Amino acid sequence: MKKTHIPDIKSCNQESSWLYSDIVKDHFFNPRNILIQEKEYQADGIGIVGSPACGDIMVVWILVDARKSTIRECKWRTFGCASAIASTSMMSVMATENGGMSLTQAKHLTPEAIIERLGGLPDRKYHCSVLGHQALREAIEDYQNSQLKKKDV
């Protein structure tokens, strides 16, 4: 009979399938555009979405290039799962790449577009964890409301 040594515990140091795509993993382990010093950050707009009951909470801060009406900086923080972290990170990259997205474009950023750039997400994660675009939209509206108030004064 073949004698096999079976240790109580096997090494995990071997290739195995991952729950998430490589891009999701990359953005989860190395999230981009995290706002670390939020107290000193003078944002032009802030957006908050989510609830812990369903899962995740997300805050997005933006700086706006008022002349070009584009997003100059998009920072965020989240009390969320891996796909929430990765999708918000990717959203912040999309909002700011190539000189920054126009506010109009950014308000219409869809979760599908973010998920496509992430190389997909597990089906069950589709609706609950991709909230970044909503927070971004709120941040833009927050900015636009504050501009209207300035005009009123």
Add this chain to the structure above:
Amino acid sequence: MTKNTPQTTIYLDHAATTPLDSEVYEAMLSISGDIYANPSSMHSQGRRAFDILETARKTIATSLNAHAHEIIFTGSGTESDNMALYGVAHAYKKYGTHIIISAIEHKAVLASAHRLEKEGFEVTYLPVNNDGCINIQDCLAAIRPDTTLLSIIYANNEIGTVQPIAELSTALQTLRGNAPTPLLHTDACQAVGMLPVDVQTLNVDLLTVNSSKIYGPKGMGLLYIKDGVRLEPLIVGGSQESGKRAGTENIALAHGFAIALEKSCATHGATSKKLTQLRTHFINGLRSTCPDIILNGHPTKRLANNVHISIPYVEGESLVLLLDTYGICCATGSACSSTDLTPSHVLRAIGITDERIHGSLRFSLGKSTTKEEIDFTVASLSQCIHKLQSITAMPHMYNTNNA
């Protein structure tokens, strides 16, 4: 954060399933090629298979202090739980259609109860206190003349709370007198190997054990059914397992299961003593490196191997995946990690907030767990928490411009 390439696995998810004991594996290998005949066959090869099966049953019966004919082999702990609930509810229907389960039962019991409700049975979900303990008086008060079954988990699989099953059964016996119902079932899947599991002392009518939680093979479980207790089978066909569970028995799995159970029952005292010390060391380590953590479940009436915590403002799935990069395997009750995206019903039943459920982690130690592994886990967890707390957000932390 430095991302280590894991060299070794630190497996702290024994409540999910245990690795296969090497002695059990060898024992199964030694018979699986050679013993192939059907134990129901009359020829000598069939009788060889039958002998191994019945020896396994006797070994198990001895370990649990039961009679061999009271042990029914099944395909899993889940099947045993299903069988206990459906089997008793249907067999005793003429005595009533009401059953009682605790609010923190394993999903195998919970889902069976839900299905029975759809079939017209009534189910009372017995609440537990904030530590996850049932109250025996509440339990007795919930019993009605038409109650046929109580199912109370011996030790909970998530928070490890141990229930006073023997005390409950004594009270139940007094109440029941000579009446055939209500019967008492307990799911002892997590208890075997950690607590004494003696069916005479526990004085239960039905008891579930799962092989894959006690270093035995997967795909194997048992239901202890006390002499005289009737049960309508779930799976019908041949008259295997005293007509209670049809289908050709898996001899190798039964053989392995018996060895695993015998070992677990014989060593539970030493195992739980060792693991209680490690658990205390673990909790103390966690409290000194991450003072914010909260221990969920009862401080002492819990399984020796269970450490269930909540970490403020850090999500559980993220933590599990980060710890995985250190080679550390654990679990979370966070909705994000469950396939149905709902927070754990057990954690909700003990009244902890959604935020705390969102940041919950379960470490379940095993017989091979070492102090060094625990120390490495504490240090790694502290790094993971630090990383996630540095990117976390809670609405009350911020004052928005339009607030």
